[in-house]
Amino acid sequence: MTAPPRLLTVTDSAAAPGEAAEPVLQLTGLTIGIDPRGGGALDPIVTGVSLQVPAGRAVGLVGESGSGKTLTALAVAGLLPPAVRVVAGGIELAGREVTGLPQKEARAHLAASVGVVFQNPTASLNPRMRIAAQLREALPAGTTRRQARERVAELLVAVGIPDVHKTLGAFPHELSGGLNQRVVIAMALARDPKVLLADEPTTALDVSVQAQVLDLLDELRDRLGLGVLLVSHDIGVIADRTDDVYVMSAGQIVESGSTAEVLREPRHDYTRQLLAAMPGRLDAVRPVGRAAGSEDPADEPAQLVLEDVRRTFGVRSSAGRAQHVALDGVGLTVRRGQAIGLVGESGSGKTTLARIVVGLERADSGVVSYEGTPLTRHSREQRRRWRREVQYVFQDPYSSLDPRLTVAQTLREPLEIHHRALSRHELAARIDSLLDEVELPRAFRDRHPSELSGGQRQRVGIARALATEPSLIIADEPVSALDLSVQARILRLLARLRVERNLTYLFISHDLAVVRYLCEDLVVLRQGRVVEQGRTDDVLHHPENPYTRALVEAVPGRTFA
């Protein structure tokens, strides 16, 4: 790795290893309240948070959604939403107490001493400004035009952007997520901050890009002596990248200490639960003695077969029309009772494949056969059967349920279509038993999706798929939008249902640990092609394809999990 030319001013506060460094960020008893109705009464959402970020060290803040970790970070950056305020406690930044400062002064001090990196890189950039202009804005006031030009290019070099010239003239939508995140980091560094706040900086990125961005943050921290506060829900990332960790739950710090110790010997129950929920640590539930009887799935009849399936999309760009090849000759056989994990990064074609299998999308060429007959040659009866037996569970439990329908109405729809003879009474009984099966209280019948949590919604999504008595479930990233503990519960549910209902799974995920938990077989897709397939354990332990190897190595927290 070549060190780039003259870079940013290197601060001398970077501590030598072992030496206790001055904290560049210190929170003491920080309490944040929300004023939901604007009446002045504050409900506390973060209470008594104290933490320290020394110069040159990375400190993790880990917790699930709603734990208050993001609000804590936003409070430090002075970016709390309008109805939310710091109620008590202190924020000392670069040796200066910020709370109580006049607004203007506080803003100036914050701008000069904190850099912030957010979760969605592309959304964090102004869509109608070129990168150069957005970076220039971030420079300290009083920078001359000429200085600004040099500095902006320097910053992009510092964050490892290969084609600086081209990037400066581009709009955010013309760059990839990884590049945009580098731009956001460059922006955060523009005023030589002492502290870098990174709020889930890699959650929206692919694993391999994630590793690169985290490496960059590590490197910048070392070189510039930054204190980094890394906010994340991902214990793997925290384990790999932080020196100290604070575990947050329900607005409070429940445990803290050196990352290695806390993760090795968690003292608080919540930390223990969190660790136990990591998909790599779940005990797999395998269908022992399958209903069909045979142990080797190769003996089972092929339920779904894809042969040389191709699909191309037309894409318009500033360079004119282009062809995006989503699937480039994919062949795949799914046998009864199998659970196949379909793994690949964004753009690898895994979702397109799933959509073709259920008929939401058509293949340009190639054959998709269900139960031995190509979909295109299905009789009416076969078509009905395929529709009923193949069901889809979607990624986003928020948008895949109709917000106007109650849970019972959502479940009634597929029942009515596929089992027309059912009486009202029988329908109600079926709905109740579906709710039982996905472990939702029967009283949830009359709730709307807005009254359910993410995990509960996904359970409704699963129940809806089960309503038609399917035998093949296509699940497209069904747990990626969920918190770790909820994810673990949904995964257990899916594993149990597989055994009880003798289901076949085609399970799409970017998360190798999740796939490993649920699926014995694994297919790796890259740029629309199958690059590797086999038994999950074989592929993960002895990957043959270089891409698979890179993917396996890029998974955060490998040493730890």
Added chain:
Amino acid sequence: MSVPPIVPAPTDPPRTTVARRLRAPVGWRYIGGRLLTGLVAVWGAVTLVFFALYATGNPAILLVPPDAPPDEIARLTHLLGFDRPLPVQYAHFLASVLSGTFPDSIRYGGDPLPIALEKIPASLALGLAGLLIGALLGGLVGYLSATARSAWLGRVPLGLAVSIESVPTFFVGIVLVIVFAVQLGWFPVTSAGDASSLVLPALTLAFAFVPAIARVFRTALLDVLQAEHIRTARAKGLPRHTLAWRHVIANSLGTTLNVVGIQAGVLLGGAVVTESVFGWPGIGQLSVNAVQNRDYPLVIVCVLVISLGFVLINLVVDVLAAIVEPRLRS
């Protein structure tokens, strides 16, 4: 690790650090495509008018004295071609539209095209003034309602705008005339075609679409204020006005401009009424008179000119939207 190195050496030292990529904001293809769609719309409009006129009866009857004998009517009908089969008449009509040669105006005699074209500057002045006032006023009301801290500033102007919307254009016009022209005497009652007589009709027109602009702009602003890139911009510690103009307002213009384009139709429709109320010598007034006189060649020409104007306004709006919204360009 097989991940690529973190800091690759820059390919070549950039000479000018800020790459200024000069390129047309909108391609000719884009403009051509929009224009083609527009022409289809114009064709639709004139065809509709043709059939509407056909359905309202034989225009030849109007050209003869009321007591004219039937054979006189039949002779004229034949002479003007109104007795030919409908498809033939339509083909003739399309040919005349394409070649720009229309039958003589029944009322004024002579080619109707120059008569209509002559009115364009006056209509354009009124339309643009109305559009400008309306957009500014609507923008202001929308901005206040989205961002004002005080409930008074946030709600009252928007409420007023919406209550004006529910009153018909001609009524607003008449009230403005009574208050500012008759009672206060600030502006002339009827138009002399000069600047001071432009104010009241322009205001009347503007009021017709202030509420729509205000509401759309308000929604766009509220959306943008929630956007993550606004948080990034705030993190930079930018001065408030830079944040407001460059980041919030600029990003809200795209959707608002589209509504301005749609509202341009309302504006043209409103112009017909407004011009009549104020006696403004524009194409709106001309169309109303032409319809009253059943001067069908002139009606057709007016519709043609107005719909072409509508298409052009929308084209301009689309180009502007593409300029403020880089994502539309690709």
